[in-house]
Amino acid sequence: MRGFRLLLLKEERALFSSEIVYVLAAMFLLVMGYTFSVALFLNKTASLVHLFFQMYVLFLLTVPIITMRLVAEERRLGTIELLLTSPVSEVQIVLAKFCAAMTLILVMLGLSGSYAVVLAIFGEPDWGPIYSGYLGLFLLGAALSAIGLLASSLTSNQIVAALASLGVFLLLWSIDDFGFLLPDPYDALVTNLSLAAHFVPFATGSLYLSDAGYFMSATLLGVFLSVRALGRR
Amino acid sequence: MDAPSAEEFDRPGHAPSAIFVENLTKWYGPRQALKGLSFSIAPGEVVGLLGPNGSGKTTTLRILTGYLRPTSGKALVGGVDALEDPAGLRAQIGYVPEDIPLYNNMRVAEFLSFMAQLKGLAPAAAARAVDEVSERLELGSFLKVLIGKLSRGYRQRVALAQALVSDPRVLVMDEPTNGLDPQQIISTRELVRSLAGVKTVLIATHILAEMQKMADRVMILLEGKLLADHALTQGGPTRRIRLSVAGVPEQVQALLARVAGVRSVECEAGGQDGAATYVVEAEPRAEELAARLAGAVVGHGFALAELADVSTDLEQIFLSLTRRQPEAPL
Numbered sequence: 001m002r003g004f005r006l007l008l009l010k011e012e013r014a015l016f017s018s019e020i021v022y023v024l025a026a027m028f029l030l031v032m033g034y035t036f037s038v039a040l041f042l043n044k045t046a047s048l049v050h051l052f053f054q055m056y057v058l059f060l061l062t063v064p065i066i067t068m069r070l071v072a073e074e075r076r077l078g079t080i081e082l083l084l085t086s087p088v089s090e091v092q093i094v095l096a097k098f099c100a101a102m103t104l105i106l107v108m109l110g111l112s113g114s115y116a117v118v119l120a121i122f123g124e125p126d127w128g129p130i131y132s133g134y135l136g137l138f139l140l141g142a143a144l145s146a147i148g149l150l151a152s153s154l155t156s157n158q159i160v161a162a163l164a165s166l167g168v169f170l171l172l173w174s175i176d177d178f179g180f181l182l183p184d185p186y187d188a189l190v191t192n193l194s195l196a197a198h199f200v201p202f203a204t205g206s207l208y209l210s211d212a213g214y215f216m217s218a219t220l221l222g223v224f225l226s227v228r229a230l231g232r233r
Numbered sequence: 234m235d236a237p238s239a240e241e242f243d244r245p246g247h248a249p250s251a252i253f254v255e256n257l258t259k260w261y262g263p264r265q266a267l268k269g270l271s272f273s274i275a276p277g278e279v280v281g282l283l284g285p286n287g288s289g290k291t292t293t294l295r296i297l298t299g300y301l302r303p304t305s306g307k308a309l310v311g312g313v314d315a316l317e318d319p320a321g322l323r324a325q326i327g328y329v330p331e332d333i334p335l336y337n338n339m340r341v342a343e344f345l346s347f348m349a350q351l352k353g354l355a356p357a358a359a360a361r362a363v364d365e366v367s368e369r370l371e372l373g374s375f376l377k378v379l380i381g382k383l384s385r386g387y388r389q390r391v392a393l394a395q396a397l398v399s400d401p402r403v404l405v406m407d408e409p410t411n412g413l414d415p416q417q418i419i420s421t422r423e424l425v426r427s428l429a430g431v432k433t434v435l436i437a438t439h440i441l442a443e444m445q446k447m448a449d450r451v452m453i454l455l456e457g458k459l460l461a462d463h464a465l466t467q468g469g470p471t472r473r474i475r476l477s478v479a480g481v482p483e484q485v486q487a488l489l490a491r492v493a494g495v496r497s498v499e500c501e502a503g504g505q506d507g508a509a510t511y512v513v514e515a516e517p518r519a520e521e522l523a524a525r526l527a528g529a530v531v532g533h534g535f536a537l538a539e540l541a542d543v544s545t546d547l548e549q550i551f552l553s554l555t556r557r558q559p560e561a562p563l
Contacts, residue, residue, distance in 0.1 A: 002350070003351060006347060006350050006351055007351075010336075010347055014336075014338060017338055077334050077335075077336075077337070078330060078332050078334030079334045079335065079336055080334075081295075081300055081328075081330045081334055082328075082330070082334055082335075082348070082395070083351075084299070084300050085298040085299055085300050085323055085326065085328045085330075086323055086348070086351045086352055087320040087321070087323045087324040087351075087352060087353060088320070088351060089320065233300070233301060
């Protein structure tokens with residue numbers, strides 16, 4: 001446990017000492033602020049649904065940048081050899097890196113919470129969809145981070161890691177369109193791989209265990225395969 | 234020279250090995266990097282693992298440090314099996330990898346403390362260990378400097394410091410003098426020699442001269458096989474001088490045998506003008522041996538016809554062994 005804490009602290013320091021993270025967070029908040037203001041003035045309703053869809057798209061674009069360096073940089077610098085010759089396990093290393101990425105995602109979600117506060121001050125929002133929307137974004141962030149971590153574990157090139165995870169995200173984003181072309185029962189199988197199909201219910205205030213299960217399964221699979229990728233040497 | 238079997242080293246009555254390797258093999262896809270490697274290293278020994286590039290040195294070290302899993306065979310460090318308890322094995326080892334991989338965004342003290350705690354030291358003990366190791370390696374004034382801003386020599390010192398900070402029983406170093414200037418090489422050599430007897434040190438290198446000055450023993454590796462295991466400080470015929478001296482053979486032989494550093498004297502066939510030829514075997518590090526031998530012979534009134542150094546030094550052994558076989562494919 002101490003090894004995990006140390007590794008997590010090291011990862012968080014590395015992440016938050018990188019200027020990329022601050023540029024990313026600033027851009028994220030800028031786009032979010034714009035969307036929030038425009039949606040509020042146009043619709044005049046105390047809702048964050050537009051914001052959640054905006055964040056969903058932004059996560060698809062920003063998570064690859066957050067996760068690309070996690071293992072790929074250690075491989076490039078050779079520091080992975082220092083970690084893997086220390087008395088810590090591959091599971092601890094991967095979990096620390098995953099949790100560090102999740103810390104940043106939680107910070108971004110936390111900062112976006114200011115829009116909910118604005119709604120609470122000036123209106124009477126329906127809190128149910130807001131809570132479920134944030135839960136959906138958290139689960140989405142976890143699944144994307146795990147997939148991004150896996151891509152980073154498979155290469156020593158950060159750009160390759162970022163492009164590979166972005167490719168997978170975009171495929172999972174639009175795969176339901178492809179599913180509609182397929183005959184039964186393949187259409188349901190492929191449509192159920194869609195990120196959007198499982199995120200929309202969360203954003204609109206509907207909670208289904210199957211949607212949460214989808215994101216959790218993707219997260220566990222990504223983390224498990226990352227551990228295997230690190231052990232393959 | 235045949236590679237000694239692991240049983241020879243670990244036979245009953247001998248001290249348990251700090252490092253014990255038996256029939257170790259490693260395949261990288263279709264290429265076999267290690268072909269049944271066996272050796273043993275006693276506690277406190279400084280051993281050099283010599284071989285050309287691609288001979289399997291780094292693979293051996295990586296298996297011993299738990300970074301790689303062997304395809305088959307046994308690798309034990311301090312009695313802990315690399316396959317059964319890799320974390321336990323890693324806890325006993327300080328490792329200096331080949332290309333000095335360090336976290337450039339960390340400060341020296343922060344990095345050393347991180348590595349010490351990662352190896353199991355409590356925060357307070359880690360802070361003390363960082364102070365001690367930085368004093369020993371003269372890193373005190375660099376503790377707050379970013380590692381990315383250090384020169385190669387200081388990066389090497391930091392790499393050594395992280396390996397020593399947890400006071401491991403075994404130190405494993407891969408090409409520790411690569412890219413260092415002469416002064417830094419001397420410092421590294423002195424540090425390694427200061428660890429002799431205290432820690433078990435295994436150094437992989439392709440620089441023969443360094444090993445002659447640093448190690449107690451060298452093992453020569455080629456194409457994944459151990460070709461030779463050669464003691465440098467005792468036992469091995471590492472320095473040989475041939476003399477041609479006119480005089481009573483028994484008296485000359487006795488005289489040469491009394492010279493400091495001489496282990497044995499053999500009288501061979503007769504030389505020129507009634508002189509006999511003697512082959513002196515001496516300690517490898519005997520200083521000015523030739524001058525002392527010549528002085529002894531002449532000082533006692535014998536005529537010295539010839540004196541030649543015919544040492545079977547490490548380089549000769551290495552070349553004779555590696556010439557026998559084709560170069561390993563890279």
